[in-house]
Amino acid sequence: MNKRPLPHPSRTHESAKKATLLIRFVVIGGGAAGLACAVALRRVGHRVIVLEKGPDFVGPSKHRGIRMPPNMTKIFNYWGMRDKVGEIGVVTERVVMSRLETAYLLGIHCWEREMLLEAGGEFIALYHSQLRLMLLETALELGAETRINAEVVEIAEDCRSIRLACGEVLEADVIVGADGSRGMCRRLVIPQDPPKGTGIMLFNSIIPADRIHADPELRTLVQQEQVSQWAWFGHDRASVCFPVGPSKDLAWYFFVRDQGAKEGWDDVLTPEQFAPYVRGSEPRLQKLARLARPALTRMMVRDFPEDWVHDTGRLVLVGSAAHPFPPGIIYGPSMSLEDASVLAKLFSHLRDEEQIPSFLYAFQNLREGRCMKNRLLDVSNIQFMMEPEGEGTARRDMMMRAKHDQDSNVAQWDHNRELFGYDAEDEADNWWVQWGLLQERAKASQWEDDKHLGLFSLDVDVRLS
Template sequence: MAKVQIPHPVYTLSLPYRPQTRSHAAAKKATLRIRFVIVGGGAAGLACAVALRRVGHQVIVLEKDLNFVGSSKRRGIRMPPNMTKIFNYWGMSGDVDDIGTPVDRLIISRLENAYLLGIHQWEYELVQEAGGEFTAVSHYRLRKLLLEAAVELGAVIRTNAEVVEIAADCRSLRLASGEVIQADVIIGADGNRGLCRKLLCPNDPPNGTGVMLFDSVIPGDSIRADPELSSLLQREQVSQWAWFGHERASLCCPIGPSQDLDLAFHFYAIDDGATEGWDDILSPEQFAPYLSGTEPRIQKLGRLARPTRVRMMERTFPEEWVHETGRLVIVGSAAHPFPPAVMYGPSMSLEDASVLAKLFSHLGREEQIRSFLYAFQNLREGRCQSNRALDIGNIKFMMVPTGEMTEMRDKMMRARYDQGRNVLEDGTVAQWDRNRELFGYDAEDEADNWWVQWGLLQERARAAHLENGVRLDLFALDVNMRIA
């Protein structure tokens, strides 16, 4: 591709607010610092920008939308400890405290009649050991925080920059304007239908999970004005609420800073033909039939909500996340698409950024780039696959049709509650017990372990071969490491 000269310079995003001055935690800086071009300014792309700038690399983020952060509070995100601990490593725990609120417990009831099945309190020791807190935020505030941090650290953010072509060697990209941007490594963070994913997974028909989501954020003032609903935003012990029902379920959670809580409201039902996009917004009258026969609080929430109806889909995990050139990798939903509004999807994107940057903090030679990208897929693929299955399983667990199995499940949970015990403890409810294990995962430790076990091995093998006058086949070593 011929380089096109454009009269408008590359610019750093002019923010409509003044970024705070943060005390970012120190990080090991790469010896060789290269240029990463990130396609997509969502949470995954911005997290990669923050993480890679922390270890010294150049970063340009290309985002096609002009106002890509927006100001909507329509979506909420539950951040488990494995996600918030990454912000702690980055020296941003105070910023997370400013935009979110810790969630202390889960209250589970029947959807049809509000019958209390039990309460699960997150154990203090578990959370302390995990190194993070269970925190709820709005999607907008999280994205804005990542944007501010990326700009502060020196990343260049370009909006209205739609990528229409990637060079065959993955060393440059062409924008819709005709401008060509050079890259040492391209990171595809442009989602499950983006250009980068299509390079690696051209045939990608989605499969329905059989579930559709109604997703909304209800202003806190509306909740607090109703005595029957106000407990959903209690400040003394902030709770996530879950309702189990026959082929339907619901979740709600306070989001935002503690002094300004709104309520994220999710309702799940059997898919009757929803679309995959986020443009199908329902009126309360359109939503009401789906809520028929539910308990009074759910009915009231439905009247306050203007939910987006979206089909929960499963898409393929590409066999390869790394392009054959060894110069392009996909992350976030481009690599591991999760259904919307699940708990572990956003945390997997932040873990991606943490692992990728930790690997590239060791970069000393260009020949290492391919190895690090393959290592990234090795470290991330299995975890993302199992967590997606868990997320979908958690929702379907809440929606199991009424029958002997659900009656047994409900009696077991209520018995635990009556005994003063956590309703999901001791592995009796196996589907939910796995959530405990996931909180303790440390993305940076995983990357460090790979470096100690494989990265240093590769460097020592190379040094030995050079000493003996033999050229080391780095690609063959990469393949052997991947098989292992």
């Protein structure tokens, strides 16, 4: 039986506060970031249309698994989607860490129940495609409009309308650019945007549960008393695998030093082509390689744009359009869901169209530092797992093993409080209390002064520095 996600002890599902002024959002991009924005914005009452240029909302994500950390799953709990997540995901309770070449156990990291209760969520693994379909279903239930085969070919200079390839023009009060790191919206905000290599390329595969269970040695990866993620640390290589969904298919990532792969998932290797990269690994990894048909991509990053908001104050970048994360790491999807939560919470306070630019600039101000920090952490963690043999890795392995032998998770929550305890909606509410209400009061005071003097008030640029 799959365990269900934990509710937040102090913040359970409740009806969202509705905005006083309801406006029309056009979301360009039907991936997880765009669909999450649709769910969040509909919860606070705004009108939303999501445009996906492809023929469906799944795309290439059907062959990828993702891990959702507590800061992500707590948002689903708060949105009332706890049962939906439980139906398609599997709660993982620990991480088992070993040497890639020898299977030598470096440590087992169990997530403490008390920590997860305080964080308000759990670690849950699922198919990326199932995440998108769940978000799509919820957005439609909440009244969002969605379209497929809806390619945007032009965004008006004032960012108040878009034109589709079919010739149709759609009006917008705000455009949400969720079309990814190579999409039109990002190019509009940051025209020169060359990708940069991380020095890593990634093999990604899903191996069906029946093939795992057919092998007694591989069966140990999924038949554990506690549902486990597995991590292997190796010389210029690393690997991660975890069960996805109730079927317990196995999602498998294998990282190696970059040897000139292309960006994207177009290259699919046969087991024979993949075998040289896995040679010398412990037996279970070599067995997985014989079952896999992995897709290969180069792990690239792009700079964070100086501005996530267009000069018009009517278009904002979210998800990988604003903060591109390389594939195969854990915090990219969670940052996109946090984006949606913060954006909607800010716009739940909307009373006047003049607030729109300040809310969009506040969104960037609240999100930029956290996304930058977590992307650095994500990439650094993979590099840490792939460190070449030497004195540094010997010390690393010895320290990890010593912690395992001490059977101590005492410092776990202190180390992860900032990461997993982050509450996106609290951050937006804090901004509103500290700055938004202050601006409203200042505007009201100015209006009273002008009324008394018979003057018109001036618009003020309220962009946060």
